[in-house]
Amino acid sequence: MARIDYKHHDKILLAVDCIIFGFDGSGLKALLVKRGLEPEMGKWSLMGGFANKEEGIDQAAARILVQLTGMDKIYMEQLHCFGDVDRDPGGRVVSIAYFALIKIEESNGETLDLHNAKWFDLKKLPTMIFDHKQMVRLAKERLQQKVANHPIGFELLPNKFTLQQLQGLYEAVYETSFDKRNFTRKILSLGILQRLDEKEKESSKKGAFYYVFDKKKYKQLESEGIKMI
Amino acid sequence: MARIDYKHHDKILLAVDCIIFGFDGSGLKALLVKRGLEPEMGKWSLMGGFANKEEGIDQAAARILVQLTGMDKIYMEQLHCFGDVDRDPGGRVVSIAYFALIKIEESNGETLDLHNAKWFDLKKLPTMIFDHKQMVRLAKERLQQKVANHPIGFELLPNKFTLQQLQGLYEAVYETSFDKRNFTRKILSLGILQRLDEKEKESSKKGAFYYVFDKKKYKQLESEGIKMI
């Protein structure tokens, strides 16, 4: 490599796109927005934006997420960087995709409306711009992998939840179904759930106990590489 | 989002850095180069370069890899995008890290020398520039995950190899040791190795059979999500 400095190299537009997952009890959802700029204005798109020179890319992603949801402290991680030359017909833009997990029932409907955002079932996604469909597919795969070994499923549920809700979430993520007895035994045996005295009485007469995720107990076990499912 | 176009946004330098792994029978190695430009000229660094406007980022990574090794058709995948504002004191550079697996004995020593490149045992890495140490650490973690479920370990071995070489590789990747009988049984039961009639006679009098990875058989099994180890 020659002794050149940085000045002679190309600078490129850097975007961030967020795959925002939610769970409403029935299926896994992704939050999409109607794109507000050309090209492809008016089509469905992931929430995104450009990264500024003065901020780190993780900060850029966090900024964009706050913009759309108004929510702070959202679980988020980088997914992949998409950099094909022609991925965006509007110019040479390299996009870094992040995926985020939010508690759908805590999201603010008005803020979402402001951005023309809408939840879509992952199995019924509309046509999306650019390579966004590929991003969602990859994000779903990553979520499946991650959820098997890390307690991030709870990010998609209310703070207190029933075992059936938790099972429903895992079933939605994996698009399969589990035996109730085996699931219950396994998840409780991890020792990271705390049962409350309170019951959820909406969906049954008997009522189902609420549980909360016990982050402290989890931290103690974390080092050993806990297996969730 | 307002109806703006792309022109008003920041453009940023985009770099690619490659974590190149090799295995020489004793330990897992990474290929590092002496940096040829300021800042930090002369220090150890991952092989890297800037992405051009006219090429995709995967192509940029492939180009840089060929530059250093002279080798084509190398296994490579994107690792992570590093974009902290201050990661490079020479300017605002976002770097996309790739990791690659090469057959160390097929590498061309002269080409490596041209670039001041040297293999380092992963346990004895020198001080490296910027966030390159973090990149290597992450790459190693990813390699461990990946190797458990995908047949990419073979990329680090000669085309024909003995079972002991293969076991040595897995032991190096996981920094542990396996029981020879259990390892042999498991790896052979996958049905993706083909035994040759030829024996390796260097390291023992009896001689050990050579095996080759049977890519066709693997492809047949791939859909079901084979578990390597």
Added chain:
DNA sequence: CCAAAAGTGTTATCGCTACACCCATGA
């Protein structure tokens, strides 16, 4: 009393782990 969801145990199978001896050969 009945409908509807909650909660709970046992058994068979499979995969993993631990463990030790004989084989083939060149020197």
Added chain:
DNA sequence: TCATGGGTGTAGCGATAACACTTTTGG
């Protein structure tokens, strides 16, 4: 013949998967 690494089988254990009935209670 002997030293060296190559090659092989078995038994115990723990995890997983399959499977159905009883409990609670509001209407």
